[in-house]
Amino acid sequence: MNTTKDVYREAALTPDVGLCCTTTPIWQLPELDIPKKMQQMNYGCGSTVHPRDLVNNPRILYVGVGGGMEVLQFAYFSRQKGGVIGLDVVDEMIQACEDNLVEAQATNAWFNRDFVELRKGDALALPLENESIDVAAQNCLFNIFTKHDLKKALEEMHRVLKPHGRLILSDPVSESPMSEALVNDDRLRALCLSGALPLKEYIQMITDAGFGTVEIRAKRPYRILDPSHYDTPVNVFIESVEVCAIKDPMPEDGPCVFTGRTAVYYGQESYFDDKKGHVLMYNQPLSICDKTAAALESLNHPEIFISESTWFYDGGGCC
Ligand SMILES: C[S@@+](CC[C@H](N)C(=O)[O-])C[C@H]1O[C@@H](n2cnc3c(N)ncnc32)[C@H](O)[C@@H]1O
Numbered sequence: 001m002n003t004t005k006d007v008y009r010e011a012a013l014t015p016d017v018g019l020c021c022t023t024t025p026i027w028q029l030p031e032l033d034i035p036k037k038m039q040q041m042n043y044g045c046g047s048t049v050h051p052r053d054l055v056n057n058p059r060i061l062y063v064g065v066g067g068g069m070e071v072l073q074f075a076y077f078s079r080q081k082g083g084v085i086g087l088d089v090v091d092e093m094i095q096a097c098e099d100n101l102v103e104a105q106a107t108n109a110w111f112n113r114d115f116v117e118l119r120k121g122d123a124l125a126l127p128l129e130n131e132s133i134d135v136a137a138q139n140c141l142f143n144i145f146t147k148h149d150l151k152k153a154l155e156e157m158h159r160v161l162k163p164h165g166r167l168i169l170s171d172p173v174s175e176s177p178m179s180e181a182l183v184n185d186d187r188l189r190a191l192c193l194s195g196a197l198p199l200k201e202y203i204q205m206i207t208d209a210g211f212g213t214v215e216i217r218a219k220r221p222y223r224i225l226d227p228s229h230y231d232t233p234v235n236v237f238i239e240s241v242e243v244c245a246i247k248d249p250m251p252e253d254g255p256c257v258f259t260g261r262t263a264v265y266y267g268q269e270s271y272f273d274d275k276k277g278h279v280l281m282y283n284q285p286l287s288i289c290d291k292t293a294a295a296l297e298s299l300n301h302p303e304i305f306i307s308e309s310t311w312f313y314d315g316g317g318c319c
Helices: 004-013 038-041 069-078 092-108 145-162 186-190 199-206 289-299
Strands: 060-063 084-086 116-120 134-137 161-173 213-225 236-246 256-258 261-265 271-272 279-280 286-288 304-306
Touching: 004 092, 004 186, 038 069, 038 092, 060 069, 069 084, 069 092, 069 116, 069 134, 084 092, 092 116, 134 145, 145 161, 145 199, 161 199, 161 213, 199 213, 199 236, 256 261, 256 289, 261 279, 261 289, 286 289
Parallel strands: 060 084, 060 134, 084 116, 134 161, 213 256
Antiparallel strands: 161 236, 213 236, 261 286, 261 304, 271 279
């Protein structure tokens, strides 16, 4: 924890443009002016802000505020006093975020500084009541945690979310074996480089915390850790993912995980009904979760096409 605090104290005092940088474009929205320092302090590895999650005037929680760019973006949609609660454990980061939000108020006519309530708080012990939040987000923080702490952080998010509330996450993941030296390097972990889990394990931890629905919204190349620069015998390829975990009840047959798979029926009838709630209209695409994809595949139906995961899912699914 001390290494993490040191890293983010430094990153608060001196913006580090290379930290966590990805190819994810920064939201540009009408009349949204993101201060330059906020952009330099974009320490996220994807985006957690999307209007589709923000219907019905949600109470929003953002954990690990960094320079405040995503907090400002959430406030853009929320636009009310205390509509967004931002938490961080590092005093200097809270101050930097505060300064950046004050600057944003000067150049964004729609924005009031009191739209965001900044609090000191730890992701591992959220200072919030049970079932008090509609939308929670974290960007490039949870990968820093050991598995033990990640479990706790996910349970905390699940606790404070209302039923059907949404947790939006963006984190690095990696399918490459990570050497013990990398895994145990606290500084690299704090820099979001060596805490990446395989995607399947990351999703499993999310569903183990009780989230009944999971959507993989994006997956992009992120970093290579190579033997000439890092303590690893082989190249480690890291990707970044954007995930939405919904606090739906857990289905009896396990969670619905959407990874962008789609089924298309192209037989002689006007539709195909699997009698389990999935009706495939002739030549119409139906987004399906991985569980349904496996069930349909097991039918070996000659006139049903089932796509691979696209890792790009943005709603309209089966379950
Ligand atoms: C990689 S930065 C991401 C910042 C921001 N989410 C963004 O996308 O720019 C991680 C942030 O989490 C904060 N942080 C680290 N450990 C934390 C904890 N246990 N609880 C809450 N915030 C923490 C750091 O101070 C830093 O602001």
